[in-house]
Amino acid sequence: MTISITDRAIDQIEQVASNKHVDLEDKMLRVAVVPGGCSGLTYDLGWDTTVQEEDTVEVHNGVTVVLDKKSRLYLDGSELDFTDGLDGDGFHFTNPQATRECACGESFAL
Numbered sequence: 733m734t735i736s737i738t739d740r741a742i743d744q745i746e747q748v749a750s751n752k753h754v755d756l757e758d759k760m761l762r763v764a765v766v767p768g769g770c771s772g773l774t775y776d777l778g779w780d781t782t783v784q785e786e787d788t789v790e791v792h793n794g795v796t797v798v799l800d801k802k803s804r805l806y807l808d809g810s811e812l813d814f815t816d817g818l819d820g821d822g823f824h825f826t827n828p829q830a831t832r833e834c835a836c837g838e839s840f841a842l
């Protein structure tokens with residue numbers, strides 16, 4: 733598997749989908765790495781209905797996750813988690829390939 737997703741993150745994905753009236757049987761969670769942030773690359777999460785030819789599709793506890801080829805290389809071995817504590821509320825990646833992360837954890841470099 734390219735990435736792992738904690739139970740807390742799955743619960744939050746399902747809650748967000750429910751709040752936004754997103755049917756997880758029709759839509760997938762697209763996880764991507766895009767240029768941006770103070771370290772050069774940032775994580776992007778969004779809903780999608782299309783699988784491209786070079787995409788990887790993974791199912792995590794009933795949530796279908798799609799990664800494009802480039803993002804898959806950057807995210808291999810990463811974990812997606814959700815926290816709601818004093819250190820910040822939201823989705824967070826633990827990426828073993830990142831050589832540098834910004835202080836807020838929103839962007840990284842390889």
